Amino acid sequence: MFLAVVSAVFFGWALGANDAANVYGTAVASDLVKFKVAVASSVIFILIGAVFAGSRVLETISSLSSQTVFTAVTGTIAAALTMTIMTLLGIPVSSSQAMMGAIFGVGMFQGTADWSIFLKIVVCWVATPVGAAVGSFFLYRIISIVFARIKTKPTQNFALKIGAIAIGAYGSFALGANDVANVIGPFAGIMPVKVAVLMGGISIGLGVITFGKRVMYTVGKQIITLDHFAAVIAVLSMSSIVWMFTLLGIPASTSQAIVGAVVGAGFAGGTKDINLKVLKKIVLGWVQTPLVAGLFSFFLCLLLDLVIKIF
Template identity: 45%
Template sequence: MILALLPAVFFGWTLGRNDAANIYGTTVTSGILRYRSAALISALAVLIGAIIGGAGGMQTLSKLSSHTLLSASVNAAAAGISVLLLNRIGLPVSSSQAVVGSVVGIGLISGGVDWLAVLKIVACWLTTPLGAAIAGYILYRFFGFWFRKIPSILAQDIILKSSAIIIGGLGSFALGANNVANVTGSFAE
């Protein structure tokens, strides 16, 4: 049983390797936080997000196709290898797309893919960037308007630094909530 879970650990490692910079990369490179502090905050928030918010994604992923312990292990290994290889050659990669592709590939062999669930996931992949672009535009306009009204540069600096740390924690929470399903969803029933 433990050996069957090693591919999930490997995939979790590649996922963290791939996504870590998305959360606190600019916060660390700009000197707002040290790397170790960012890693600790992020790790704690990812863990909390996985525990509190991960069930929904896990249910969706586990519905794509039925799995045995072997197919779940192969799924995690295939997704982890694809993420690692694409990272090594410098291409952007989505762990969600890697794991869904792996599940569909295995499902095609075993004869069972829930195409409605696949369609739902693909719809999310198409609408998420658009929704994020709209939210980013609106939030930047709103907060930018109020931020420019702060007269003190010191106050602006404190607000920016504090916000970067807090938003990074929230992003890490979301990362854990979303990606726990990618790593363990095939093992769920």
């Protein structure tokens, strides 16, 4: 059980370090919200989302393949290693992709992988950035009409700052509610759900505090240049689609959602200078993440199984 806790905390830390960028990256990079404020808000509302709504996605994740303590630990370590590598490279990848790939790698080792569920999740991965981009585009066009009625610049700036913090809190809540299942999903039935959810939320928060800054600037500045209004709209679109998938019990990718939302808001605002090189790097990371995590978990299972048989 000790090893299970350590591996889950490791993955939760890696998730927080990477996925914090998805909520506040645009606001921090555009100097709308200070990094310390973003971190504090993220940690608080990720924990609230994890504790009060973190059980919704558990059933989907736990149904991918049957788990023992051995396979749960192996899959979680594989997913955490994948997330850590991508974070060090500054690539905003998907924690749900890392965990789904790892769990499926374990399932292939056991011969219990459910391809039908996995294919449904893959379809959602494709729909997430597209839906976020479309949502961001139309939210920008609609809300900009209301925003234009605020006549003075100081009032506009104040409204944007408050909006960025409030919407970021909503996004952090949605992230905690959806992504904590990625941390504790493999351990469903192995440890008490309330304890696991709390542990997952705290470990995600630690990742935000200790290592969340680097990926924030990849998301916030390197894909496309956003003004303050577009930055807030992007987070609103991302948060909404992640929460929608959470209500449906589907493990969504906050990374994919925010990248799609950033592109949609940028185009709606008339910005066409998208950095295709960075975008290709991110999309390639999306493809690589489940593959790398799946291979890691498959070969870790083989290796540990061999060691156990020898000794």
